[in-house]
Amino acid sequence: MITFDGVTKLYGETKAVDALSLAVQPGEMLMLVGASGSGKSTALKLMNRLEDCSLGTIRLDGDDISRMPVDALRRRMGYAIQSVGLFPHWTVARNIGTVPRLLGWPRAKIAERVRELLLLVQLDPDVIGTRFPHQLSGGQQQRVGVARALAADPDVLLMDEPFGALDPITRGVLQRELLRIHRRTGKTIIFVTHDVNEALMLGTRIALLDHGRLVQIGTPLKLLASPANAFVRAFLGGDDYGLKLLTVESVSSRVRAGETAPGAPVVASASLRHALSEMVSRGTDRLAVVDDDGVPLGVVGLAGLVRG
Amino acid sequence: MTHFARWLRDPLPWLVVSLMALAAGMTSLRPLFAFLFPDLQRPVYDQDSFLALLAAHVWLVGVSSGLAVVIGVAAGLFVTRPAGRAFRGLFDSLFAASQTIPPVAVLALMVPLMGYDARPAVIALLLYGLLPVAQNTVAGLEAVPADLMGAARGTGMTGFQTLFHLELPLAAGAIIAGVRTCVIINTGTAAIASTAGVKTLGLPIIVGLAGGNLAYVVQGAALVGLLAVVLDLGFDRMEALLQMGPRSLVGRREDAVEGSAGRTLR
Numbered sequence: 001m002i003t004f005d006g007v008t009k010l011y012g013e014t015k016a017v018d019a020l021s022l023a024v025q026p027g028e029m030l031m032l033v034g035a036s037g038s039g040k041s042t043a044l045k046l047m048n049r050l051e052d053c054s055l056g057t058i059r060l061d062g063d064d065i066s067r068m069p070v071d072a073l074r075r076r077m078g079y080a081i082q083s084v085g086l087f088p089h090w091t092v093a094r095n096i097g098t099v100p101r102l103l104g105w106p107r108a109k110i111a112e113r114v115r116e117l118l119l120l121v122q123l124d125p126d127v128i129g130t131r132f133p134h135q136l137s138g139g140q141q142q143r144v145g146v147a148r149a150l151a152a153d154p155d156v157l158l159m160d161e162p163f164g165a166l167d168p169i170t171r172g173v174l175q176r177e178l179l180r181i182h183r184r185t186g187k188t189i190i191f192v193t194h195d196v197n198e199a200l201m202l203g204t205r206i207a208l209l210d211h212g213r214l215v216q217i218g219t220p221l222k223l224l225a226s227p228a229n230a231f232v233r234a235f236l237g238g239d240d241y242g243l244k245l246l247t248v249e250s251v252s253s254r255v256r257a258g259e260t261a262p263g264a265p266v267v268a269s270a271s272l273r274h275a276l277s278e279m280v281s282r283g284t285d286r287l288a289v290v291d292d293d294g295v296p297l298g299v300v301g302l303a304g305l306v307r308g
Numbered sequence: 309m310t311h312f313a314r315w316l317r318d319p320l321p322w323l324v325v326s327l328m329a330l331a332a333g334m335t336s337l338r339p340l341f342a343f344l345f346p347d348l349q350r351p352v353y354d355q356d357s358f359l360a361l362l363a364a365h366v367w368l369v370g371v372s373s374g375l376a377v378v379i380g381v382a383a384g385l386f387v388t389r390p391a392g393r394a395f396r397g398l399f400d401s402l403f404a405a406s407q408t409i410p411p412v413a414v415l416a417l418m419v420p421l422m423g424y425d426a427r428p429a430v431i432a433l434l435l436y437g438l439l440p441v442a443q444n445t446v447a448g449l450e451a452v453p454a455d456l457m458g459a460a461r462g463t464g465m466t467g468f469q470t471l472f473h474l475e476l477p478l479a480a481g482a483i484i485a486g487v488r489t490c491v492i493i494n495t496g497t498a499a500i501a502s503t504a505g506v507k508t509l510g511l512p513i514i515v516g517l518a519g520g521n522l523a524y525v526v527q528g529a530a531l532v533g534l535l536a537v538v539l540d541l542g543f544d545r546m547e548a549l550l551q552m553g554p555r556s557l558v559g560r561r562e563d564a565v566e567g568s569a570g571r572t573l574r
Contacts, residue, residue, distance in 0.1 A: 074464030085459025089477050098463050
């Protein structure tokens with residue numbers, strides 16, 4: 001749906017993005033990963049034309065975005081950023097309704113949509129909707145930021161390190177929320193981050209950039225299991241390569257059905273890393289597994305983690 | 309009852325009433341001024357009614373400040389748009405110069421060209437009041453955080469929509485502070501316009517100084533001073549309303565607008 005074809009962005013002599021070609025698949029969550037200065041954030045801004053390509057073309061559903069009216073293009077793409085950027089003089093509800101209002105939706109439809117989105121990001125519409133941004137916590141603000149980006153039901157969501165400024169606990173909660181929202185809405189999400197764990201946890205695929213160039217693109221498992229070169233291995237794996245492997249696979253792949261184990265169950269969508277951590281902290285080698293609705297599925301065992 | 313009590317405690321209505329009463333009833337204070345200045349034959353200025361002078365004064369301040377606001381805000385908007393950014397340096401020095409030249413000098417230069425009417429005074433006051441308006445407009449607009457501008461562009465707001473939905477509401481506090489400064493300094497400075505024959509509350513002061521009649525000076529000065537206090541309190545009310553309104557600026561006021569711009573020119 002979005003394709004980069006030989007895209008280069010020059011700042012003077014510097015190539016921030018260098019001959020980038022890739023195709024974003026509909027409905028995937030593509031993580032653009034790299035160190036600072038790798039061009040990941042610039043690549044994102046090229047998509048909604050906050051920056052313009054120096055060379056090459058970006059297509060949205062086959063149409064060259066440089067030929068589209070820029071404001072209309074941006075209204076088709078939700079945009080969430082690290083600093084959130086909520087408008088301080090507007091209530092939460094009005095902030096979320098920004099794009100629908102620009103699109104001229106009827107008032108009642110906007111109110112209904114705002115309510116729906118606040119529920120989606122798990123904020124109480126009656127309490128939070130009338131508040132002003134400065135009355136919210138950082139995590140709540142970013143939830144509102146995500147809701148605003150989703151407001152006009154865009155096909156694509158662009159997220160530029162949205163959770164980078166949050167404390168680790170809030171970040172973890174919001175990451176799981178985003179996964180849930182992604183599953184529920186099926187939006188195409190392009191997500192910029194420098195945090196490898198975040199990329200491994202969230203990504204359908206990961207595109208690793210270095211100095212504006214695409215080094216490797218593929219599923220988290222593929223990048224970990226068969227890195228294209230030493231840079232990929234070093235960047236993604238670090239010194240806990242095995243744990244990273246456990247991060248990218250879910251408990252559901254190792255469930256032994258028909259067995260039961262005592263203690264609080266883990267959900268099948270949790271990572272194997274989470275399961276390992278639970279085993280170590282509880283001093284057990286078996287955990288009960290349930291699905292998202294709490295229905296028992298079976299057991300995951302320590303040996304199952306190692307067997308692979 | 310409580311509402312009425314609050315109204316009674318508010319100094320602004322009392323000051324407005326005092327101003328009007330003093331302007332209307334100055335002649336009834338003749339015995340007082342006769343007692344205070346026993347040597348004077350005519351202890352109360354009576355060539356013009358004080359009400360008419362007050363009205364003329366307010367008119368002159370209103371017209372000149374109104375023009376200063378229109379030109380100052382427009383210029384401030386222009387130099388903060390991409391198209392006008394190159395003119396920023398020129399703009400700064402022009403407006404700084406406009407306040408450097410004393411209004412008296414402007415009057416002296418303009419009267420031979422335009423004659424003894426209100427036009428030279430309007431121009432002199434307009435130039436004098438331009439700087440605070442323009443400077444506060446620019447400061448207020450520039451204080452809008454870059455991340456908010458990026459977010460606005462990212463949501464697909466056009467330049468105009470960003471200006472009206474984001475920049476102007478956030479800069480409003482700073483701009484109004486600039487207008488307040490402009491109006492208050494022009495209220496005082498307008499008195500000087502009477503040296504060029506314009507009827508203002510400065511007329512009794514100038515006539516009094518020229519003719520050694522201190523009572524006239526006191527009468528004119530009291531009214532000008534009272535008028536300035538009334539206007540200043542009026543702006544105070546307006547800024548408070550702006551903070552309490554539904555589109556509250558409370559959240560970002562300190563870091564976005566007031567801190568860098570509003571206070572500097574008060």
